[in-house]
Amino acid sequence: MSESASKGQDYESSLSEATQSVAEFEKREGFVYNLQHRLHTNPALVPLIVLVLSIIVFGLLLGSKFFSPFALTLILQQVQIVGIVAAAQSLVILTAGIDLSVGAIMVMSSVVMGQFTFRYGIPPGLAVICGLAVGTGIGAINGLLVTRMKLPPFIVTLGMWQIVLAANFLYSANETIRSQEISEHAPILQFFGNVIQIGSARLTFGAIFMLILFAVLTYALTQTAWGRHVYAVGDDKEAAELSGMEANKVLVSVYALSGLICAFAGWALIGRIGSVSPTSGQLANIESITAVVIGGISLFGGRGSVLGSLFGALIVGVFTLGLRLLGADAQWTYLLIGVLIIAAVSVDQWIRKVSG
């Protein structure tokens, strides 16, 4: 090699004296760098800190009125629907997509569960399965349109949002199925409304389901090959494909799973409000995206932890309840949420600089 290296390569002759540091990792020191690095590896840390701080601040301001098992579990109840939908949204956003149809899928699935039971007399258990299947199916169609037709997720799900919402109103004829009827004839539809009472703490099945869902997704995203692929596809789809991952399969699975989770949210929604109402849950889209963004998941994909979205949803819940108990105008909640969104994205940009 040395013999052939001399051929026309004198420009490299000084290389032997060069430092041999190609192979070493740069080590940067300093508190700010360490913090940045830590946040980079644990992206859910920021929302967790914000959540704990906000609970402490409201606890100090309001005392036991806020800092009680009852109030804290009430927050869980209030965020359960947004939390479940945010879990679905997180998955899609991790792949550098966005799902604007989450709210519509949720309502459509709950309407299918209700109407199949009461219009066609299908056993409620089977109707629930049909509702879950419809949600999964709509999600899968989103995924196929994104991968096969190569359409941007924003456009696909914007269209699907309108289609599913309109189909929901047409199919249900804008009829609400009353809570009383459901609890009499098909209590399984209100399954997630059941409550476990421990002292003054009230845990609904819906809230428990939300927590289990986040635990399962965290496991799947961090401990399985599928999870690694979700991150890789969101980070750089082409690189993921070239390195041997089946990116389109991963994407379809993510959109379908998002649809399934939204259908579960629809089921939980019946438990939460008691009735099946085609006009409910209209804000789920924007609220889920808010939770995801505050939770530190990057809208550019590939970065963040699904647990962050849970914290994001809880932060919104804490602010909402805390400010209401303080007697503040509800607009203050929205104002502060707006500030948090912008702050969260700024932090994301800063963390990303670690790669620079």
Next chain:
Amino acid sequence: MTVQPIVQGRGIVKRYGHVTAINHSDFDLFPGEVLAVIGDNGAGKSSIVKAICGAVQADEGEIRIEGKPVHFTSPLQAREMGIEIVYQQLALSPALSIADNMFAGRELRKPGIMGSVFRQLDKRAMEKFARDKLTELGLMTVQSINQAVETLSGGQRQGVAVARAAAFARKFIIMDEPTAALGVKESRRVLELIQDVRAKGIPIILISHNMPHVFEVADRVHIHRLGKRHAVVDPAKISMSDAVAIMTGAMEPPPVEEQQLVPKAAA
């Protein structure tokens, strides 16, 4: 004595509409060698390599790997046969760790129920394997194998991509412009890596525009021109400027008997 080629392509044709990217071209890669493929832009050198690894499907002709005809419809099938590709853009996922990147798409799962039912990754085994492979290639004193690839320098990333290919290749490795984006020092490291990989007995197809690099590491140089194999020369017997002249059509290729259609050792 005749040695069976690892890859043997005969009369390969690939058309894109009215454009003929590969025009009845032949291709041979023999065991243990570094075969450089050079050619002008548009000569079709990436097309022919893509046809070999299944990224595109040839319209005509025959490709044999170790004597057996193959018809890959995707690079994944080539990969299953032990053919690895180092892409120019490296194909690494920036946010994933070195170990995760090395095992992209072929992750190891834990033994027993945790792996089969709960699909849990065996992170420890993958990290150990990745560290061993990097060390084997003398690649880096790794501080953390869990470091995200985006925190590595360009040369280190190239190193990870080459190490991944070397670790999993059983038949041969295709490298597309591995030094194009690198500085002098980092290019040197990659050339050394190529020689390390050859020393392990794994043949390499090297696509490059960089003549000094080609002439340094290649055993034979496949000159591609106008969609065809124009000549195969021995870099020890021809000057760089003559090779470039043949490549650009300024000079006629040497007569076939003076070419290096098979390696010296096999002839």
